[in-house]
Amino acid sequence: MENLELKQVKKVFGSGSNQVTALAGINFQAKAGEVTLILGPSGSGKSTLLTILGGLQQPSAGEVLVNGQKLNELTGPAADQFRLNHIGFILQAHNLVPHLTVQDQFTLVDKVKTAGNLPAATFDQYLGQLGIQDLLPKFPQDLSGGQSQRVAIARALYANPDFILADEPTAALDSQRVTEVGKLFQKIAQQEQKAVVIVTHDLRLKANADKIYQLIDGQIKEVSE
Ligand SMILES: Nc1ncnc2c1ncn2[C@@H]1O[C@H](COP(=O)(O)OP(=O)(O)OP(=O)(O)O)[C@@H](O)[C@H]1O
Numbered sequence: 001m002e003n004l005e006l007k008q009v010k011k012v013f014g015s016g017s018n019q020v021t022a023l024a025g026i027n028f029q030a031k032a033g034e035v036t037l038i039l040g041p042s043g044s045g046k047s048t049l050l051t052i053l054g055g056l057q058q059p060s061a062g063e064v065l066v067n068g069q070k071l072n073e074l075t076g077p078a079a080d081q082f083r084l085n086h087i088g089f090i091l092q093a094h095n096l097v098p099h100l101t102v103q104d105q106f107t108l109v110d111k112v113k114t115a116g117n118l119p120a121a122t123f124d125q126y127l128g129q130l131g132i133q134d135l136l137p138k139f140p141q142d143l144s145g146g147q148s149q150r151v152a153i154a155r156a157l158y159a160n161p162d163f164i165l166a167d168e169p170t171a172a173l174d175s176q177r178v179t180e181v182g183k184l185f186q187k188i189a190q191q192e193q194k195a196v197v198i199v200t201h202d203l204r205l206k207a208n209a210d211k212i213y214q215l216i217d218g219q220i221k222e223v224s225e
Pocket residue numbers: 013014020021022040041042043044045046047048049
């Protein structure tokens with residue numbers, strides 16, 4: 001798996017006077033080895049782009065391609081299997097399971113995806129870099145927003161996906177943590193040849209991005225920084 005691509009992707013919600021064009025014909029590519037940042041104001045289409053890229057929702061028009069193969073023609077169990085094996089989502093609602101400890105959030109991944117998850121030594125390193133080793137016995141209700149965010153990042157990384165798609169992964173973090181998370185994403189992209197796509201308002205992540213795009217009113221353009 002090397003790249004994930006949008007070709008002429010449009011997404012329109014509603015109809016008539018309620019119609020909203022969230023994405024107005026997007027061409028975009030996320031490549032293995034790179035952290036790609038997509039910046040944009042609220043309502044510019046960032047979450048829509050990310051969820052279409054990962055196959056969580058379908059475009060109204062256009063194609064989603066994985067290494068040139070059409071992802072948006074996969075449906076039902078085949079689409080679920082593809083997402084499970086290749087895509088790691090870090091979503092705004094961290095979606096931690098309320099009655100499971102942090103440790104068990106990761107054990108649950110092993111139950112759902114029985115092969116290909118990270119070896120314990122590598123995962124321990126990531127836990128250390130995310131500063132969450134001490135949180136393993138805790139329940140989600142006892143975590144701060146920033147701690148939940150870092151656990152959600154760790155859970156996505158644990159499944160060792162080819163593509164890591166993150167929606168505002170650092171909103172609740174202080175600047176030092178943002179730097180650490182940014183460095184971890186970049187290390188994983190480079191050393192493990194993963195493609196990391198982050199949609200965010202958080203300009204602090206620019207320091208660890210390889211490509212930066214701006215999304216405004218459903219249109220995307222690369223910015224040179
Ligand atoms: N399921 C939906 N039904 C109707 N409109 C939607 C739906 N999802 C998104 N939209 C609209 O599409 C536009 C883009 O929304 P989106 O959530 O992708 O933006 P965003 O850049 O992620 O915003 P934010 O930074 O606030 O999360 C907005 O006008 C939003 O109201």
